[in-house]
Amino acid sequence: MSLSAEDLHWAPGGVPILRGVTLRLPGRGVLGLVGPNGSGKSSLLRLMAGLRRGTGGAVLLDGQPMARMRRRDVARRLALVEQDAATASALSVREVVALGRPPRRGAWAPWSAADEAAVAAALARAGMQGRGDQPWATLSGGECQRVQIARALAQEPRELLLDEPTNHLDIRHQLELLRLLPHLGARVVVALHDLNQAAAFCDEIAVMQDGRLVAQGRPAQVLDAGLIRDVFGVEARIERSGAGLRIAFF
Structure with missing residues (x-):
């Protein structure tokens, strides 16, 4: 389930x-x-x-x-990353990702090696390994989004x-x-x-x-010209190949 x-x-x-x-x-x-x-x-x-x-x-x-x-x-x-997740600009990348750990820690538990490992693993999965000490405020938009994903991954969600x-x-x-x-x-x-x-x-x-x-x-089963017309209100041509499908709009 x-x-x-x-x-x-x-x-x-x-x-x-x-x-x-x-x-x-x-x-x-x-x-x-x-x-x-x-x-x-x-x-x-x-x-x-x-x-x-x-x-x-x-x-x-x-x-x-x-x-x-x-x-x-x-x-x-489970974890949710919303469109405009707010983050204090004074934090480092590692500190932002560590904000995902509270669900896995006791109320008074000290920061542990397991917490540190979870943060490192989350940064690696999000492609931000080696960037933990970088200030959040210096990141590009794409990097910020990766760090927000790493923060969610630090919860160890399924x-x-x-x-x-x-x-x-x-x-x-x-x-x-x-x-x-x-x-x-x-x-x-x-x-x-x-x-x-x-x-x-x-x-x-x-x-x-x-x-x-x-x-x-x-x-390939769901996206067809009829559904796109009915749902999105535009005409489309579906181009299928061995690599998948591509939608051309007109």
Whole structure:
């Protein structure tokens, strides 16, 4: 069992944002969450991370309702990297990543060799090894995003949720970050805007529209011209080859 949403509704103030979403993570690999702006991607990730509670349905972790679990226990299983995670600029890279360790430590426990090893491993997985002493304020946008991912990995999660991690990055840093996803040591759910990137880097894709999940499966099974027209309101041509598929818009 893993993380799932089961008939999940969220209607803050009576305004429906999520409408009966059932989403299950694949057994392994990267699940891409795509959809137009306002389709509910970020809201779904926050509910699945336990930061908000739905107004109907449930988020399950290993078959148990997350709402009944202690926040500390949830944080030991999964981590969320939001679009604009705030970090004090005076910290070093290592200090930022160490902020992910509290769920794994006792309230009064001293910093340990296990904590140090977890921080080092998280930096290595995020491709930031050897950069621990660098001031956070000197990092590029792509490096900042890698460090935020390392901070989440320091929790040692089994599921990692990423909300549009390529936002505001140039194309080189987008591709570098996306290539990391299969190697992070966790099941990954990542919200993306770019359908070609989702098709290239995700093992499965889940498509959101107006707060509903309208399709989920392998990119070649899910992405076709009809779905793209209906969901995104644009015409597209799907080009398939042995390397996968590419979407041309017109």
